[in-house]
Amino acid sequence: MTAITTETDVPRTVESARSAGKFLFIAAIVLICAWVLVPIYLLLVNTLSSPSEVSGFPKTGIPSFDFGSIQFFLSFAGVLKALWNSLLVAVLTMILSIGIGAPAGYALSRFEFPGKEIFRMLVIMTRAFPLPLLALPLAVFFIRTGLDDTALGLAIVHTVLAIPFAVLITFSLFSGIPIELEEAAWTLGCNRLQAFRKVVLPLVLPGIAASAVFAFTISWNEVFAAAVLTIENRTLPAFLVQSLNVSPLHLKFAGGAAMVIPALIFIFAVRKYLFAMWGIANR
Amino acid sequence: MSPKALPYLLLLPATVFLLVFFVYPFAQIAILAFSSESGPTLRHVQTMASHWKFGSALGWTVLLAAVVVPIQLAVALSMASIVTKLKSGRNTVLYIFSIPLGLSDLAAGIVWLAIFEQSGFLNSMLVGLGVVERPILFLSYQNVWVIFLAVVLAEVWRATAIVMVILVSGMGLIPKEYYEAAEVFGASPWKRFLKVTLPMLRPSLQSALILRTLAAFEVFAVVVTLGGSTLPVLMGETFQWQFALQDRNVASAYALVILGISIAATLFFLRVLRVPKGATI
Amino acid sequence: MKKTFAVLGTAAIALTLSAHAVSAQVLFWSTQAAPIEETQKMREQVLAGFEGGVDFQPQEVGPFITRLEAELQAGSGSIGIVGALHGDLSTYADNWVDLSGVDLAGINVSPAFLELGKLGTDEQLYLPWMQANYVMAANKQALEYLPEGADINALTYDQLVAWAKTLAEETGSPKFGFPAGPQGLKHRFFQGFLLPSYAGSTVTKFASAEAEAGWTMFKDLWQYTNPASTNYAFMQEPLLTGDVWVAFDHIARLADAFNQQPENFVAFPAPAGPMGRGFMPVLAGIAVPKGAPDMDASLALVKYMMQPETQVATLLATSFYPVTDAPLPADLPESARAIGPAITAMTAAEDALPALLPVGLGDLGGQFNQVYTDTFERIILGGQPIPDVLEQQAATLRDLMVQANAPCWLPDAASEGPCPVD
Numbered sequence: 001m002t003a004i005t006t007e008t009d010v011p012r013t014v015e016s017a018r019s020a021g022k023f024l025f026i027a028a029i030v031l032i033c034a035w036v037l038v039p040i041y042l043l044l045v046n047t048l049s050s051p052s053e054v055s056g057f058p059k060t061g062i063p064s065f066d067f068g069s070i071q072f073f074l075s076f077a078g079v080l081k082a083l084w085n086s087l088l089v090a091v092l093t094m095i096l097s098i099g100i101g102a103p104a105g106y107a108l109s110r111f112e113f114p115g116k117e118i119f120r121m122l123v124i125m126t127r128a129f130p131l132p133l134l135a136l137p138l139a140v141f142f143i144r145t146g147l148d149d150t151a152l153g154l155a156i157v158h159t160v161l162a163i164p165f166a167v168l169i170t171f172s173l174f175s176g177i178p179i180e181l182e183e184a185a186w187t188l189g190c191n192r193l194q195a196f197r198k199v200v201l202p203l204v205l206p207g208i209a210a211s212a213v214f215a216f217t218i219s220w221n222e223v224f225a226a227a228v229l230t231i232e233n234r235t236l237p238a239f240l241v242q243s244l245n246v247s248p249l250h251l252k253f254a255g256g257a258a259m260v261i262p263a264l265i266f267i268f269a270v271r272k273y274l275f276a277m278w279g280i281a282n283r
Numbered sequence: 284m285s286p287k288a289l290p291y292l293l294l295l296p297a298t299v300f301l302l303v304f305f306v307y308p309f310a311q312i313a314i315l316a317f318s319s320e321s322g323p324t325l326r327h328v329q330t331m332a333s334h335w336k337f338g339s340a341l342g343w344t345v346l347l348a349a350v351v352v353p354i355q356l357a358v359a360l361s362m363a364s365i366v367t368k369l370k371s372g373r374n375t376v377l378y379i380f381s382i383p384l385g386l387s388d389l390a391a392g393i394v395w396l397a398i399f400e401q402s403g404f405l406n407s408m409l410v411g412l413g414v415v416e417r418p419i420l421f422l423s424y425q426n427v428w429v430i431f432l433a434v435v436l437a438e439v440w441r442a443t444a445i446v447m448v449i450l451v452s453g454m455g456l457i458p459k460e461y462y463e464a465a466e467v468f469g470a471s472p473w474k475r476f477l478k479v480t481l482p483m484l485r486p487s488l489q490s491a492l493i494l495r496t497l498a499a500f501e502v503f504a505v506v507v508t509l510g511g512s513t514l515p516v517l518m519g520e521t522f523q524w525q526f527a528l529q530d531r532n533v534a535s536a537y538a539l540v541i542l543g544i545s546i547a548a549t550l551f552f553l554r555v556l557r558v559p560k561g562a563t564i
Numbered sequence: 565m566k567k568t569f570a571v572l573g574t575a576a577i578a579l580t581l582s583a584h585a586v587s588a589q590v591l592f593w594s595t596q597a598a599p600i601e602e603t604q605k606m607r608e609q610v611l612a613g614f615e616g617g618v619d620f621q622p623q624e625v626g627p628f629i630t631r632l633e634a635e636l637q638a639g640s641g642s643i644g645i646v647g648a649l650h651g652d653l654s655t656y657a658d659n660w661v662d663l664s665g666v667d668l669a670g671i672n673v674s675p676a677f678l679e680l681g682k683l684g685t686d687e688q689l690y691l692p693w694m695q696a697n698y699v700m701a702a703n704k705q706a707l708e709y710l711p712e713g714a715d716i717n718a719l720t721y722d723q724l725v726a727w728a729k730t731l732a733e734e735t736g737s738p739k740f741g742f743p744a745g746p747q748g749l750k751h752r753f754f755q756g757f758l759l760p761s762y763a764g765s766t767v768t769k770f771a772s773a774e775a776e777a778g779w780t781m782f783k784d785l786w787q788y789t790n791p792a793s794t795n796y797a798f799m800q801e802p803l804l805t806g807d808v809w810v811a812f813d814h815i816a817r818l819a820d821a822f823n824q825q826p827e828n829f830v831a832f833p834a835p836a837g838p839m840g841r842g843f844m845p846v847l848a849g850i851a852v853p854k855g856a857p858d859m860d861a862s863l864a865l866v867k868y869m870m871q872p873e874t875q876v877a878t879l880l881a882t883s884f885y886p887v888t889d890a891p892l893p894a895d896l897p898e899s900a901r902a903i904g905p906a907i908t909a910m911t912a913a914e915d916a917l918p919a920l921l922p923v924g925l926g927d928l929g930g931q932f933n934q935v936y937t938d939t940f941e942r943i944i945l946g947g948q949p950i951p952d953v954l955e956q957q958a959a960t961l962r963d964l965m966v967q968a969n970a971p972c973w974l975p976d977a978a979s980e981g982p983c984p985v986d
Contacts, residue, residue: 029365032358033379039394039440040382042404046397051824055804057402057418058410076604100296107293109486119294120553121546126305127497128545129312130521130538132626133531137308139634143641160305163297168494169449172486176456192289207452213384214445221387227627228634231591231619231642237387240600244389245624245747247600248820249801253397255600256390263385271378335942401792402805417736423791424945511745511795512941519746526626528930529655 043260046253054250069254073240082239083262085151086220089235092155093162093219094212100159101166102208106196108167109174127164131157135228142229149231157225162215169211173204213270220263236262316535327532331524331540340515345544347431347506347516348499351438355495356488358439359446364476366447367454377451383444391441392508396422399433399509422509430510437505442498446491453487454480489556496548500541517541589617590644590861593632595652596694596848597882598622602816605881614868616861625652632656632853640855644862650847650921651929653690654683660851661859662687666867672889673870681849684924690849693869694884697845698752699906700832701799701818706809707830709734717909719835721761721781724810728788731809740789741808744940747797749814754936756844756919757812758782760975761837766919767965767983768976771951771958778837779943779950786944794945803829814846815907819883819899826898833910840917842975843910847921848884917975924970935961961985 046054047070048063073079104123108116138157139148147153177200185195226238237259244255317323331337366377383391398404399421406418421429457480465475481488503518512519517537525534597606603622611618623631628648635641636659646653653660664687677692702716710716711726719727728740744750755766762778763769790808800820802808811818812834821829834843850869856862868874872890879885879892883899885907886892896904910916925932939957942948962985972983 025365025368028361029369029376032362032365033376035440036379036382036444039398042397043390043394052804055402055801057805058407059402059404061404061407072601072604100300103293104297107290111290113287113290116290119298121549122298122301122306124493124497124546124549125309125542126301127494128500128542128549129305129309130501130518130541132522132630133312133525133534133538134305134308135627135630136634136637137311138304139630140637141308143634143638149642156304160301163301164497165494167297168490169452172449172453172490173456175486176453176483203456206455210448210452214448217384220385221389223387223389224627227623228630231621244393244600246598246797248798251600252393256393260386260390264382267381267385268378271374271381335938401802401807420737420790420792422795424794425791507746509795513794513945522626526629526930528934529629529927530931 040260043253043257046250047257049250051248051250054253069250070257072251073254073258076240078234078239079236082234082236085230085233086236086262088151089155089158089226090216090219092151093158094215096155096159097162097166097215098170098208098212101163101211102170105167105170106174108171110179123164123167126160131161131222132224134160135225138225139228148229149233151233154226154229154233154235155219157229158219158222159215161222162218165214165218166211169214170204170208173207174200177203209270213267216266217263220266221259312531312535313539315532316539318532327530327536330530331533331536336515336520340517340520341540341544343431343514344500344502344517344541347434347438347502348496348548351435351442351499351502352492352496354435354439355443355446356492358443359450359491362443362447363450363454364480366451380447381444383441384448386441388441388502388504389508391437392505395433395437395440395505396508424511424513427510427513430514433509434502434506434514437509438499438502441505442495446495449487449491449494450484453484457483485556489552492552492556493549496552497545500545500548588858588861589619590614590858590865591642592618592620592645592647592865593628593643594620594622594647595625595628595649596622596647596884598624602882606878610874610877610881613874614865616864618865628652635853635855640857641853642857643853644856644858645865646851646853647693647848648851650680650849651925651933653849653851654923654925655927655929656851656853657683657685657689657926659853660689661854661856661863662689663691663852663863663866664688666691666863666870668867668870671870671872674887677847677887680847680921680923690851691866691870692887693848693850694875694878694882695845695847695887696815696884697843697907697910698749698757698812698814698834699818699903699910700810700812700834701803701821702811702830702832703803703806703809704828704830706731706739716830716832717906718913719832721778721785721835721837724835725781725785725788728785728810732788735809738788738790739809740785741796741799741802741811742789742793743796743799743811743813743817744793745795745797749817750940751933751936752814752844752846753812754940755922755933757834757842758837760842760844760917760919761835761839764839764917765976767961767972768979768986770961770985771954772986774838776950776954779939779954781837783944783950815899815903816883818903819897822899822902823897826902829902831903831906833906833913836913836915840915841910841913842917842919844919844921846884847887920974922970923973925964925968928964928968932961932964935964958985 045061045063048065048067050064050066050068053064108120142148142153147156181199182195185199190198221237223237226235230238240255240258244252247255316327317325319326362380366373366380369376401418401420409415410418422433461479461483462475465479470478501518502516503522506514506516507519517540521534521537521541524530524537592611597603603620607620611620632643632646635643636656673692677695678688681688681690681692683689707716709727709730711723711730714723714727731739742750758778759766759770759775763772763774769775790802792802792807796802798817799808799811799813800818803811803821804824822831834841850866852862852866870888872888875886875888875890876893879900880897911918922929922932935957939953942953943950965982965985969982971981972979976983
């Protein structure tokens with residue numbers, strides 16, 4: 001907010017039109033950042049407040065740094081193992097969804113072939129049908145095949161959720177790369193695979209990383225299938241979040257924060273890939 | 284290997300995977316909507332369609348998507364444009380913009396409930412500033428439009444980042460030369476956005492819109508947290524029939540309705556934003 | 565990046581394969597004690613003493629049903645013992661082991677509850693586990709607004725309406741609260757409190773003029789009810805925030821208010837109507853699925869749950885009372901000390917009118933509850949005319965009773981064949 005006031009104090013110069021535009025630009029950035037950050041801040045405030053402050057009125061909006069609620073979660077037996085399981089399932093989901101989805105995205109963007117529309121609809125349908133209904137036949141299937149209660153089994157279900165993202169996003173990335181680039185590589189003696197590896201892949205790798213991040217967050221936040229399909233190998237949401245609905249208010253917030261913070265750390269850790277996305281245009 | 288076989292080979296892993304882990308269980312469920320002890324029936328579909336909540340659940344679901352998705356598209360386009368234009372501090376800004384990616388809908392519901400509830404942050408602020416004398420009850424069943432607004436805000440807050448990231452990665456692929464050429468011809472920034480960015484962004488726009496709309500049709504956790512049963516949505520009714528009423532046939536019929544409107548929306552976007560095979564220079 | 569993925573992938577797959585060790589713990593699959601603090605106490609204070617270990621997993625109803633059904637369909641699974649409410653357990657009556665062989669020497673289980681556990685058969689399909697009730701709770705500030713001559717321990721519904729009206733007018737906003745949210749237990753109020761108190765019946769006189777009078781009273785009361793009630797699941801929260809001063813709810817969902825601020829709240833019996841003081845207990849039971857992986861361990865855990873020490877520990881963890889004659893300790897938590905006398909005052913009142921839990925509905929229990937919830941939503945929230953709604957919902961109720969072939973249960977008079985709906 002202070003940034004805006006200092007900005008308006010600057011006396012108008014001959015370039016006032018340009019600086020007004022710049023001011024609008026900065027104001028928009030500040031506004032959107034506040035829009036994103038303020039609710040997160042309020043979540044943290046309630047997480048770091050005592051139970052009576054969380055239910056009290058009026059609220060100050062300033063945390064009292066009461067760590068009771070968050071400590072309750074950290075002291076939960078098995079929370080570290082659940083965190084590890086969540087990571088494991090999410091990474092497996094990333095690998096599976098990109099490994100299976102990216103080739104399909106490439107095929108959709110580069111070829112015209114009979115059955116293309118059917119395949120596209122199949123992919124869309126996976127996203128459009130409620131998972132909680134699919135969970136029952138899947139659980140029966142998994143119990144019979146031994147996939148029940150394994151990280152791989154849950155990752156497979158999460159991959160079903162993530163594949164539409166992987167296919168559609170890689171499709172749009174490949175579509176954005178002129179086919180002439182590849183054709184030029186072919187005329188220079190590359191075969192199809194070489195052309196792909198040397199020309200296309202470096203261009204889309206950042207975008208692929210972004211859709212891998214999606215796969216990760218989808219898996220990370222999924223509760224229902226995780227609660228049904230894991231017993232010994234519970235993931236963090238199945239472990240913490242699914243009973244939050246019926247828990248006291250202060251624990252709802254602490255549980256919400258306990259889920260958000262690792263995800264924020266993850267996005268921070270992979271920001272390099274996320275941020276490389278627009279790199280191509282500026283090379 | 285014949286080049287004709289190549290696309291099929293590339294699709295093979297995804298197809299096999301989806302057949303085993305999606306189509307097989309899906310078929311088992313979908314068939315429930317039309318089956319009874321005495322053979323095929325439309326009874327469950329009738330039960331659903333004649334239930335007094337069906338119409339409003341369908342209406343609210345479609346309305347929510349119709350309001351939320353365009354707002355998200357506009358906000359995400361501005362966010363993406365800002366990010367691509369920024370020279371300094373770009374990493375920090377993009378990181379902040381993408382934070383909601385990591386949020387579950389449950390967490391989003393909790394945060395916005397903390398803002399809007401009777402003893403929440405918004406009321407604390409209003410009372411503190413002396414705007415109102417006593418806390419206002421925003422999320423009451425009598426103010427269904429306020430609940431609707433709160434759900435729209437929460438959804439825009441939670442799920443715009445995903446559209447933004449898709450658009451940013453699409454904008455990154457637009458060759459810089461196009462903008463330079465447009466600038467040479469004296470096109471204003473707004474013109475450049477309309478004439479270069481938007482058309483070139485079509486593949487990403489299409490993917491983002493499809494993915495976001497499908498997710499919007501399945502909205503549930505945020506609505507329940509903020510509005511209880513005041514704002515019925517299709518996904519909530521599906522849950523209700525599946526688990527509370529334990530009538531899996533009617534639940535399956537509801538799920539097929541969600542599937543149906545999703546396919547309709549997808550076909551619409553595929554047609555409106557048709558993408559040519561490989562962009563041409 | 566590729567390399568990182570490859571390394572992570574290999575590690576992940578190796579771990580996946582090694583993680584499938586068999587555990588000897590009994591998996592306790594439960595819908596009860598789901599609030600996260602109760603879960604923690606169940607694990608640490610109630611089940612830690614069981615030899616061999618227990619993996620206590622409370623679930624929301626969706627995952628609970630899905631996993632249970634999957635295991636029943638697959639014919640094998642991990643669930644060793646199921647803990648749920650009477651209604652949930654009666655849905656899967658065919659799948660429970662007969663527990664009449666469990667050695668309960670020296671333990672006196674309530675005979676009425678044991679009978680409910682038979683689910684209308686000759687076998688003991690579940691054993692009663694713990695019980696609860698519904699009471700009223702009020703912020704002490706509300707007491708000065710009580711109508712003249714009203715005794716809080718012998719309140720009538722008319723007095724409650726008058727009280728709520730005064731509160732709304734004097735404080736400027738409605739202060740009565742009711743758990744009408746999606747997770748709230750509103751249907752129990754209509755089935756076990758409102759209709760018995762007014763019509764002396766839950767099913768047979770569903771659409772009678774007496775029932776209509778009951779709904780008219782409730783519609784009156786609703787004018788002075790905090791409209792946020794349609795979001796409430798647990799009344800302890802709005803009581804603690806002060807949004808609500810007087811509320812009706814399940815004792816486990818009020819307990820936190822008494823435990824956090826014992827000096828600010830009082831508990832008292834549900835009000836009485838023209839036919840008496842209707843009330844309905846809550847009964848949770850434990851059952852063993854036929855496909856339990858280790859039957860001996862499951863049966864041993866059932867026996868363990870019935871021991872006096874376990875029953876008392878369960879009360880401390882969940883605010884649910886024992887179903888046996890286990891002696892209660894002197895140092896009960898504030899909530900039990902406040903709520904216990906209110907329950908006694910209600911169940912032992914001269915005009916007490918106990919309603920039993922539905923028997924014989926099988927998997928139609930959810931639709932039975934929905935009849936009452938729909939009636940509420942249509943009359944109170946939708947403002948539809950009471951006689952029309954009652955007539956239409958009575959038709960649904962009649963179909964359900966015929967379909968389930970369920971005879972009447974208290975307070976309705978016994979019936980030959982399905983319980984009639986007049």
